[in-house]
Amino acid sequence: MLTLDKIYHASFTLKNYIRPTDLIHAPKICPDSNIYLKTENLQITGSFKVRGACYKMSQLSKAEKEKGVIACSAGNHAQGVALAAAINQIHAVICLPDGAPISKVEATKAYGAEVCLVEGGYDEAYAKALELQKEKGYTFIHPFDDEFVIAGQGTIGLELLDSLPDLDAVIVPIGGGGLISGIAYVLKALKPEVKVYGVQACGAPSMQMSVKDNKICRLPQVSTIADGIAVKEPGQLTFSLCRDYVDEIVTVNEDEISTAILTLIEQQKLIAEGAGAVAVAAAMFDKLPIKGKKTVCIVSGGNIDVTILSRIIKRGLLTSGRICSLNIELVDKPGQLKKVSQIIADFGGNVISIHHERSNEGSDINGCFLRIELETRNYQHIEEIRDALTQNGFKLEC
Template sequence: MLTLDRIYHASFVLKNVIRQTDLISAPNINPESKIYLKTENLQVTGSFKVRGAYYKISQLREDEKTKGVIACSAGNHAQGVALAATENGIRSLICLPDTAPISKIEATKRYGADVCLVEGVYDDAYQKALQLQEQEGYTFIHPFDDENVIAGQGTIGLELLEQLPDVDAVIVPIGGGGLISGVAYAIKSLNPKVKVYGVQACGAPSMLNSVEHGKLECLNSVSTIADGIAVKEPGKLTFELCSKYVDGIVTVTDDEISTAILTLIEQQKLIAEGAGAVAVAAALFNKVPVKGKKVVCLVSGGNIDVTILSRVIKRGLLKSGRSYALTIELLDKPGQLKGVSQTIADLGGNVISIHHERASEGTDINGCFLRIVLETRNYAHIEQIRQGLIDAGFTIV
């Protein structure tokens, strides 16, 4: 059984292994509330997962350690298990979905684990790990549905209450549910008045559906940039704990997650992966009641692949009105481009790309199209530029 004593014991075991991550103020995330960030993206291995993995492995019997350990993961649990196993002199094999970011795969190898790539998503890697466990006799380290793993994650709840004793609410990402189960259990056991909210990606709402319908449900598929929480089916134990201790679960879109990642980079100088930014997205877009309250957003991980990060930044810029593309229909005569450029410049827009092409069939024979991508300040600035171009006599398609 999960107990508060076990979480305190996990905290003692982990004392010299992990770092107690900072709780930092982030006043601009949502000006109507006092937002704080629990920076688990700055944890050893770049994610909270090392807490649960290390505590679980530390509690194995000698015969279980001798067999070696096997785990499945979208990437962060993999690194936690690899580090914990290597530190304890144990052999480890990790099954990773082939969709996992390259950075996570390479980091897992660097921490000393053997890697088996599995076609599909996390759940496919899970089935492969179970198969190999049966064949080879490994000790399986579940990423979330295990009491010792949950106890390890619950140490974050203890830290939060020490760092901000008068916290009103905590927002936590949910994939399989191990993190929020531990955090919610620890917090509710010590201070039942604190609200605990969970956040899932719109493309992977497995825990939300399960809790709403009162039974475990498995999604047919998942699709989200938040690969760390792309889980088709939550755990049996985590489902029970979430049903009992979590005050509400909400979802955020990929666009909202992208905006949250960009906001953390610009405002807080922090890098978060998709799963790590969902709690911030929930506060940013008022998905949970945060107005006038002291709220902690748990930034659970920072292991984002740089190629994905560049795409996310582009999406985030579009979503927040910082980038805008428009097409203008022109007569193909001297001075037209100068007129468009002058209007945009006078209104403070910055042209970053431009494409000129002759008009197609059905338009004026002397016509052409000008496709422009701009850097802008916000949606109001975009509207100001659009209106300025219209007032100058240009036709926006």
């Protein structure tokens, strides 16, 4: 069973392995609240997962260590297990979904683990890991539904109380539920008035549905840029802990996650992966009653594939009104493009790209279309430019 003694023991054990991450004040994230960021994205391996993996590994018997370990993961748990195995000189096999970010796959290999890529998602990787465990006699290191793993993640709760004794609330990402289970158990035991909120992606709300229905629910599929929390079914232990100790679970959509990633980059100079940004997204988009409260957002990981990052930034810019596209119907005569450009310049818009084409069949024979992509400040700025163009006689398509 999970106990406070076990979590304190984990904290003592992990001192030689993990980094006690900083708590950064970030008042601009949500001006109505007093936000702090727990920067687990700056943890060794780039994620909180190394805490649970290292503590679990430290508790294995000599015989278990000699046989080796196996794990499954979307990426972050894999790196945690791989590093812990290397520290303890244990052979590790990691089953990863074949769609896992290349950066996470390569990082896992770099720690010395044997990687087995499995077609499908996390659940397929999980099934393969169980198959290999029975075949080879490995010890399975579960990514979330294990009391030692949860105890390791719970050490974050102890650090929060040490760094910010008067905190009012904490917002935690949820995939399988190991992270929030450990944090919630600690906080509710040591300071029960602290609110513990969970956040899932709209495309993978397995824990939210399970707690709501008071039974474990399995989703037929999951789809989200937050691959680290794309879990179809929570664990038995984590479900029970979330049901008993978590105050509320909400969801955020893909645009909100992208905006949170962009905000962390611009305002805090922090790189977060999708799963690592969902707590910030929940705070930014008023998903929870944290107004006026001293609130910690857990930035759980920063292992984002750089090939995806540029697309997420673009999506975040679109969502926050920092980029927009205008389709303008013009009369095909000299000076029209110049006039449009002048209006945009007068209102401080910056043209990124422009496409000019003559009318298609069925349109005014003297007409043409102008498609412009702009850098803007926000949605209000976009409306100012649109209104100015309209007032000057230009017709904008929706």
